[in-house]
Amino acid sequence: MKTKSILAILTSLVATAVFAADSPPVGSAAPDFSATDSKGKTHSLSQYKGKYVVLEWFNPECPFVKKHYGSSNMQKLQQEYTSKGIVWLSVDSSAPGTEGNLTPDQAEKITGEWKAKPTALLLDQDGKVGQAYGAKNTPHMVVINPEGKIVYEGAIDSKATPNPGDIPSSTNYVKVALDESLAGKPVSTAQTKPYGCSVKYKK
Amino acid sequence: MKEQVARPFWAEIARCCDLWPVLPSSMRFGRRYLSAWTLSLSVLALTAPIQAQVYEGRQLVAASLVADTNAIVPGKAFTAGLLLRMVPGWHTYWKFSGDAGIPIELKWQLPPGWKTGELKWPVPMKFNDPGDIQTYGYRDEVLLMQEITPPPSVKDSKVKLSAEANWLVCEKICVPGSASLNLELPSSTSSVPANAQLFARFQRSLPQSWPGADTATLHWTRADKDLRLTITSASLAKHPFADFYPLPPTGVVVGHPKLESRSGNETTFGIPLESAPQNQLSMQGLVVFGQRPDGDDRIAWQLPEAVAAASSNTNLAPERGLFTFLLFGFIGGLILNLMPCVLPVISLKIFGFIQHAGQDRHKILRSGLAFTAGIFAWFIGLALLLIVLKNAGHQITWAFQFTNPYFVLFMSVVVLIFALNLFGVFEISLPQNATRGLLGITASEGDAGSFFQGVFATILATPCTAPYLGTALGFAFSQSALIILSMFVAIAAGMSAPYLLLCVQPAWMRFLPKPGPWMEHIKQFMGFLLLATLLFLLYVLGAQRGLEAVTWTGCFLLVVSIVCWMQGAFITPSASTKARIVTVVLMSILSLASAWYFIGDKFRSSKTAVGGLSLEGDWQAFTPERLQAELAQSHNVFVDFTAAWCITCKFNEASVLETAVVREAFQRHGVVKLRADWTNGDPVITKLLQQFGRPGVPLYVLYRGKAEEPVVFPELLTKSIILDKLETISRSVASQ
Numbered sequence: 001m002k003t004k005s006i007l008a009i010l011t012s013l014v015a016t017a018v019f020a021a022d023s024p025p026v027g028s029a030a031p032d033f034s035a036t037d038s039k040g041k042t043h044s045l046s047q048y049k050g051k052y053v054v055l056e057w058f059n060p061e062c063p064f065v066k067k068h069y070g071s072s073n074m075q076k077l078q079q080e081y082t083s084k085g086i087v088w089l090s091v092d093s094s095a096p097g098t099e100g101n102l103t104p105d106q107a108e109k110i111t112g113e114w115k116a117k118p119t120a121l122l123l124d125q126d127g128k129v130g131q132a133y134g135a136k137n138t139p140h141m142v143v144i145n146p147e148g149k150i151v152y153e154g155a156i157d158s159k160a161t162p163n164p165g166d167i168p169s170s171t172n173y174v175k176v177a178l179d180e181s182l183a184g185k186p187v188s189t190a191q192t193k194p195y196g197c198s199v200k201y202k203k
Numbered sequence: 204m205k206e207q208v209a210r211p212f213w214a215e216i217a218r219c220c221d222l223w224p225v226l227p228s229s230m231r232f233g234r235r236y237l238s239a240w241t242l243s244l245s246v247l248a249l250t251a252p253i254q255a256q257v258y259e260g261r262q263l264v265a266a267s268l269v270a271d272t273n274a275i276v277p278g279k280a281f282t283a284g285l286l287l288r289m290v291p292g293w294h295t296y297w298k299f300s301g302d303a304g305i306p307i308e309l310k311w312q313l314p315p316g317w318k319t320g321e322l323k324w325p326v327p328m329k330f331n332d333p334g335d336i337q338t339y340g341y342r343d344e345v346l347l348m349q350e351i352t353p354p355p356s357v358k359d360s361k362v363k364l365s366a367e368a369n370w371l372v373c374e375k376i377c378v379p380g381s382a383s384l385n386l387e388l389p390s391s392t393s394s395v396p397a398n399a400q401l402f403a404r405f406q407r408s409l410p411q412s413w414p415g416a417d418t419a420t421l422h423w424t425r426a427d428k429d430l431r432l433t434i435t436s437a438s439l440a441k442h443p444f445a446d447f448y449p450l451p452p453t454g455v456v457v458g459h460p461k462l463e464s465r466s467g468n469e470t471t472f473g474i475p476l477e478s479a480p481q482n483q484l485s486m487q488g489l490v491v492f493g494q495r496p497d498g499d500d501r502i503a504w505q506l507p508e509a510v511a512a513a514s515s516n517t518n519l520a521p522e523r524g525l526f527t528f529l530l531f532g533f534i535g536g537l538i539l540n541l542m543p544c545v546l547p548v549i550s551l552k553i554f555g556f557i558q559h560a561g562q563d564r565h566k567i568l569r570s571g572l573a574f575t576a577g578i579f580a581w582f583i584g585l586a587l588l589l590i591v592l593k594n595a596g597h598q599i600t601w602a603f604q605f606t607n608p609y610f611v612l613f614m615s616v617v618v619l620i621f622a623l624n625l626f627g628v629f630e631i632s633l634p635q636n637a638t639r640g641l642l643g644i645t646a647s648e649g650d651a652g653s654f655f656q657g658v659f660a661t662i663l664a665t666p667c668t669a670p671y672l673g674t675a676l677g678f679a680f681s682q683s684a685l686i687i688l689s690m691f692v693a694i695a696a697g698m699s700a701p702y703l704l705l706c707v708q709p710a711w712m713r714f715l716p717k718p719g720p721w722m723e724h725i726k727q728f729m730g731f732l733l734l735a736t737l738l739f740l741l742y743v744l745g746a747q748r749g750l751e752a753v754t755w756t757g758c759f760l761l762v763v764s765i766v767c768w769m770q771g772a773f774i775t776p777s778a779s780t781k782a783r784i785v786t787v788v789l790m791s792i793l794s795l796a797s798a799w800y801f802i803g804d805k806f807r808s809s810k811t812a813v814g815g816l817s818l819e820g821d822w823q824a825f826t827p828e829r830l831q832a833e834l835a836q837s838h839n840v841f842v843d844f845t846a847a848w849c850i851t852c853k854f855n856e857a858s859v860l861e862t863a864v865v866r867e868a869f870q871r872h873g874v875v876k877l878r879a880d881w882t883n884g885d886p887v888i889t890k891l892l893q894q895f896g897r898p899g900v901p902l903y904v905l906y907r908g909k910a911e912e913p914v915v916f917p918e919l920l921t922k923s924i925i926l927d928k929l930e931t932i933s934r935s936v937a938s939q
């Protein structure tokens with residue numbers, strides 16, 4: 001009987017070791033960039049060192065972007081976190097002649113009409129910022145910590161649909177990542193598959 | 204024919220959520236009647252009304268339900284489907300949409316008692332958009348098919364089948380669409396096929412099931428963040444175009460699969476994982492090939508079910524951090540000291556400490572450190588060997604040496620000689636003697652001697668460590684080189700921890716008992732532990748080569764014992780040189796002659812035992828054909844992959860599988876139990892283990908008919924894991 005219990009302990013040790021697996025950290029340094037916003041002001045990532053930065057890929061014509069703006073979900077997030085000193089940069093990487101490409105005037109207008117509250121709306125017509133982050137969807141979300149490391153990238157929330165009715169019952173990954181980071185905790189879900197329209201890069 | 208109007212999806216969202224101010228006016232969907240274009244299409248469906256998705260005055264998608272029958276016959280399965288027709292240039296998405304997009308969704312609302320099968324998706328096209336965006340989907344037209352089985356009795360003369368469909372249709376921009384669709388069919392005692400051409404065309408565009416091993420075999424490896432899939436197939440190799448369309452499970456973010464190399468019949472795909480658990484060792488998906496990437500002649504093979512199942516053990520396995528993992532390695536190493544084959548070596552070392560307790564501390568420290576270095580050297584060497592082999596692309600398994608009977612035989616001889624030494628049959632301490640001989644060291648307390656004692660202790664531990672560490676190392680094997688090395692270092696640290704402590708803190712040696720005659724008794728007792736190890740090895744040999752092989756091994760071991768006794772009895776310091784020479788000659792003749800006769804002749808000619816493990820109770824021998832036959836009869840099948848030398852397997856069998864409650868549960872749920880015996884390293888079973896991403900046994904799999912993915916259980920079974928799973932399968936059967 002005793003041998004059996006020893007054997008049980010041994011085997012359970014082996015089994016535990018077998019199933020031990022660590023989740024890969026996102027953790028890499030966020031690539032620096034420099035881009036002009038709708039007001040003509042230049043923003044670079046390095047100027048925000050020491051602050052949390054949220055990047056949000058934006059295309060006002062995309063139904064998935066509309067899902068989150070039409071329901072005021074995105075504006076509330078922007079309001080909540082910019083008031084906590086977090087830098088929120090919306091990025092429009094649509095190339096000229098494609099859906100969602102905005103002139104500075106159009107960008108200002110839509111920000112006003114939609115009551116959007118980002119720190120700035122960057123106009124990334126040549127897609128450089130988008131390519132540097134491998135952004136393929138609108139919305140695609142990235143959270144960068146004060147040390148300049150990526151702590152979250154992926155979808156805005158857990159329900160990949162264009163239906164705003166799904167927002168209340170979904171988990172907002174960006175909110176979770178920011179709240180956990182601000183509380184000094186590691187981000188529990190650090191990477192997800194983003195969903196939405198494709199970013200309309202230049203050919 | 205009744206005309207239906209498009210349900211304005213956007214209008215509905217907008218109404219419920221006050222979206223109007225945000226939407227540009229062009230997005231508002233008016234109620235529109237069918238255009239002439241849709242009317243021309245609707246001829247095709249029997250009674251199915253078509254719904255149109257209209258955007259900015261343009262109809263983008265026409266959706267309808269179609270069936271392959273003109274009437275519903277109670278109890279007789281038929282195929283129905285969602286037909287989407289897209290305007291030129293626009294596309295909808297496959298079940299894995301790729302970098303962007305959303306898969307088409309179809310939800311049937313059927314009357315109670317109606318059953319649906321799996322939704323069948325035609326092989327999609329791969330689209331490349333600017334900015335390295337890859338998506339999978341359908342242009343022009345797609346039919347998603349699903350088998351529907353009506354109950355044995357249908358009361359109404361007309362049956363209305365309803366379904367909700369959602370999709371995203373994209374060109375340069377994306378527009379979501381949705382429809383509530385109906386299909387009305389009369390119920391009748393007989394039926395004739397309908398829409399035959401349409402269904403036949405889309406049947407042909409479905410992926411084929413994986414061909415037999417004679418046509419194609421596949422092999423998965425994982426290197427850090429990449430999965431690599433190698434397919435050996437002549438039929439695949441002769442097509443210029445080949446691609447892998449992935450179907451990642453939830454929670455896994457996959458990069459763009461690439462065709463890495465094609466040489467001879469081998470085609471290799473690299474599948475980068477952007478985010479995935481470490482135990483993601485394979486992935487479901489389609490292997491697509493043909494003359495051109497967009498050709499009509501494309502063929503797609505669905506990867507076999509078993510491969511996809513390799514990742515499903517994620518559900519049952521708790522995830523742990525690297526630190527916990529290393530801690531268990533350390534504790535595991537510590538426990539190794541208590542193993543019956545290691546304990547004797549270790550106790551000799553401790554006795555060394557005791558005897559020299561009064562001596563120079565530096566000397567003790569150095570000898571202890573050298574011993575520890577020996578342990579580390581062996582484990583690190585082993586780790587490096589494994590890493591090199593792994594990087595060279597070898598699929599080797601740690602416990603695999605146990606499938607070789609000569610290895611087991613060799614270990615038996617080593618263990619016996621050491622036991623005889625402990626009994627005092629011959630006096631010279633074998634390890635020191637062996638190492639002295641090896642290095643020509645004369646000083647009995649040489650550091651090199653201690654070093655090789657450490658190495659020897661670890662080598663001798665192999666019969667215990669192989670089955671014990673095999674599974675753990677198998678896991679480490681799927682990790683990066685650094686983790687493999689860390690794991691081995693942790694085990695070595697655990698194993699040597701007691702000696703390191705004693706060396707560094709020699710003061711603690713006073714806690715050790717004083718030397719005395721009791722040490723001799725302990726030594727002799729340790730000899731019996733080794734004999735117990737020997738019994739285990741003989742049992743393994745018996746399972747591998749049968750009774751005859753064990754008998755001949757026994758004969759050889761007897762002669763080995765006599766040779767050892769001669770060494771002890773006649774090669775004494777007082778013996779004359781002549782007597783020594785005669786003894787050595789006799790010993791050599793005896794050893795060589797018995798090795799030649801018993802092993803080279805008799806043992807070698809013993810046949811590989813068929814079904815080495817006896818099949819007790821209601822277990823039946825596993826063969827792939829047998830498994831297929833049982834599955835064809837829709838039986839649930841539990842397969843126990845085991846081996847005579849696998850201690851974990853034995854433990855699981857005794858503590859879980861063979862208990863009355865589990866046996867009874869298997870019987871109650873009508874599960875067929877097959878036992879796959881890997882004692883001899885059967886290549887058919889090896890291939891299957893590899894398909895499940897396992898380097899060795901144990902492996903426990905529950906197959907539920909042909910359609911469902913098999914369930915993989917963890918290496919360490921508990922009664923509740925088995926009982927719970929059996930409950931769930933019987934529930935899911937009952938609810939159908």
